Amino acid sequence: MNIYGVTGWKNAGKTGLMERLVTEITGRGMTVSTVKHAHHSFDVDHPGKDSFRHREAGASQVLLASRNRIALMHELRDAPEPPLADLLAQLAPVDLVLVEGYKRDSHAKIEAHRSITGNPLIAPDDPTIRAVASDTALALDRPVFDLDDTTAIADFILRDLGM
Incomplete structure (x- = not known):
């Protein structure tokens, strides 16, 4: 299974980027699933x-099921x-699983970064981050994309996954 992560600090634009990537990649005829890590308690019920x-x-x-969707809740x-x-x-x-969060896992990732948050980049100290998507120009040892350039x-x- 092809897995690629979107990581970054809070309010960096991860969820918006994930949403746009799902739309872009499924629009190319591929199937995509997502995994989202939550750092807090959440409930879908x-x-x-x-x-x-x-x-x-x-x-x-x-297991909650209808003709439109199923949801499996597992209590830890x-x-x-x-x-x-x-x-x-x-x-x-x-075809692809996009993973939001899970910063410390070893899969390949792209870092979402917004300068207004004031947070430092994760990429310089993390070789699993293959590129950065940012709202500002950055000088890094890996590709930097405009945060809104979803196609690129x-x-x-x-391409990084050989797909």
């Missing part, structure tokens, strides 16, 4: 709903967070 009640009652997994119940490789193994085969960024990722 709502109190009072049947599936929420199942989880609250102690179910380890709840104090178990450690699974590594990215375990999560990827649960995905159906696609997608071309680079696909």
Whole structure:
């Protein structure tokens, strides 16, 4: 499975870049799935709903299905967070999996960077970051793209993966 990451600090433009890349790459006829890491507790369920009640009652997994989509919720119940490789193994085969977050994992990544955040670049100290997408010109030892040049960024990722 081809995997490529989009990483960066908070408010760097990662989610917008991910969204544009999915649109661009699926528009080229390829299949894409995404994995998003959240650093905080999140819930896709709502109190009072049947599936929420199942989880609250102690179910380890709840599969919610309709004719439009399915969602599988797995309660960790104090178990450690699974590594990215375990999560990827649960995905159906696609041409490309784009991963948002997971800065410390070893897959190839592009760093999203916005100068207004004042955060330092991650790339200089991380060889897994193959390029940077930024809203400002940068002098680096790897390619730098305009954060909004989705076509060029997608071309680079696909070429870097040999696709």
